[in-house]
Amino acid sequence: MNTKTQAEIASMREGGKRLGTILQKLLDAAHVGVSLNTLEEMADDLITKAGGTASFKTVKGYRWATCLCVNEVVVHGIPTDYMLQDGDILTIDVGMLYKGFHTDTAWTKIITLPRHPREGGDPALEKMNFLRVGEKALWKAIDQARVGNRIGHISRTIQTIVEGAGYNIVKTLVGHGIGRELHDPPQIPGFLKGSIEDSPLLEEGMTIAIEIIYAMGSGVIVYGNSDGWTLATRDRSLSAVFEHSVVIAREGPVILTKADA
Numbered sequence: 001m002n003t004k005t006q007a008e009i010a011s012m013r014e015g016g017k018r019l020g021t022i023l024q025k026l027l028d029a030a031h032v033g034v035s036l037n038t039l040e041e042m043a044d045d046l047i048t049k050a051g052g053t054a055s056f057k058t059v060k061g062y063r064w065a066t067c068l069c070v071n072e073v074v075v076h077g078i079p080t081d082y083m084l085q086d087g088d089i090l091t092i093d094v095g096m097l098y099k100g101f102h103t104d105t106a107w108t109k110i111i112t113l114p115r116h117p118r119e120g121g122d123p124a125l126e127k128m129n130f131l132r133v134g135e136k137a138l139w140k141a142i143d144q145a146r147v148g149n150r151i152g153h154i155s156r157t158i159q160t161i162v163e164g165a166g167y168n169i170v171k172t173l174v175g176h177g178i179g180r181e182l183h184d185p186p187q188i189p190g191f192l193k194g195s196i197e198d199s200p201l202l203e204e205g206m207t208i209a210i211e212i213i214y215a216m217g218s219g220v221i222v223y224g225n226s227d228g229w230t231l232a233t234r235d236r237s238l239s240a241v242f243e244h245s246v247v248i249a250r251e252g253p254v255i256l257t258k259a260d261a
Contacts, residue, residue, distance in 0.1 A: 002177055002184050003205030008101065009247050012179070012207060015098025016105075016245055016256030018050040023105050024259040026066075026092050032112050033083055036068045039092065040079035047096050055095030055102045055182050062229065067093040067106075074170055074213065074221055074239040076229040086112045089127055091241045095182060102182045104209045105257035108134065108240035130167065130216060131240055137161040137212045138242040145246050145253040147204050151188055152196030158212055159191040168219035170239065173231075175211040178245055190214065206248040207256070215239040 004012065025046060026039055044065040047054050054065035069077035069091040070084070077091075084090060093106035110127050137158050144153040154175075162169055175188030186200040190213055193199075217237025224232030233239050245256040 002179055002207075003203055004179060004207055004247070005205070008179070009205065009207070011099040012101045012103055012245070012247065012256050013254070015052060015096055015101060016103035017258065017260060018052065018098065019094065019096040019103050019105055020257040020259035022046045022050060022096070023092060023094055023107060023257070026094065027107060027109055030084060030090055030092065030109060030111060032086050035081050035083045036070075036077075036079040037081055039068060040064055040066050043094055047094075050096065050098070052096040052098040055097050055104060058097060058182060065094065067091075069093070069239070069241070071238055072232045072236045073224055074215070074231050074233060075173060075241065076231050078227055078229055084111045087124070087127075089131070089238055089240060091239075093241060093243070097182075101180060102178050103245040103257050104178055104182065104243060105245060106211070106241045106243035108242060127238065129165075130238065133162060133165040133167060134212045134214060134240045134242045137214075138210065138244065141210050141212065142244060142246055142253050142255065145202060145208065145210065145248055147202060147248055147250060149202050150196050150199045151186055151202065152192055152194075152199035154210060155189045155199070156192040156196065162190070162212065162214045167214050167216055170213045170215055170219045170221055172221060173211070173213045175209050175243070177207065178209045179207050202248050204248055204250050207245065208248070209243055209245045211241060211243040213239070213241050
């Protein structure tokens with residue numbers, strides 16, 4: 001299951017912490033009137049200054065440091081000149097190769113939070129609640145990433161929280177192992193397939209990227225345009241992604257991509 005040595009984990013922790021700080025800077029910079037290309041250029045510069053290489057540029061045919069996904073775009077959104085608008089929800093997904101190891105992280109935010117959300121049918125309040133569910137699912141899923149548990153414990157937790165709130169998992173996209181390769185075994189679905197006992201065992205030293213990928217609507221996705229990368233919800237419903245890279249440690253799960261306090 002591609003476990004890592006303590007020295008390898010130390011490299012991933014160093015790189016992951018730097019990546020988490022980069023993501024936070026990008027989220028802070030994402031405001032009304034800022035273009036996606038501006039965020040892309042910023043990410044590229046920050047990754048270089050951190051001593052890393054953009055992980056996503058190691059994927060054949062992809063030449064950007066980020067995936068920037070607005071509203072119904074779920075994943076693989078290519079940066080463009082689009083300028084963020086009031087009420088958009090934006091997912092920033094970014095990875096970094098550092099000292100030979102990848103880490104990967106993503107977060108979704110509302111562009112310009114509502115000032116005074118109203119109860120009952122307020123679209124802004126609904127967006128806030130939608131994102132809170134994804135955040136909750138991520139923290140609870142990470143808590144299941146423990147030695148002796150199985151991937152199914154993570155998957156069941158994600159599914160229970162997301163579907164329990166009335167939303168749907170994007171079932172064709174999954175979390176993954178991570179390390180010397182950006183995408184390694186095992187796959188980590190956001191829903192339970194079969195029995196927990198039949199899913200892979202979590203072992204000390206494994207490094208994984210846990211992703212909450214979900215939608216307000218059905219969760220069925222299609223190519224959003226002709227660029228060959230952008231995947232969007234078929235029903236054009238809003239989607240979001242929350243992701244951290246995590247190491248399965250003896251003392252419990254350790255988040256690799258947490259920004260410096």
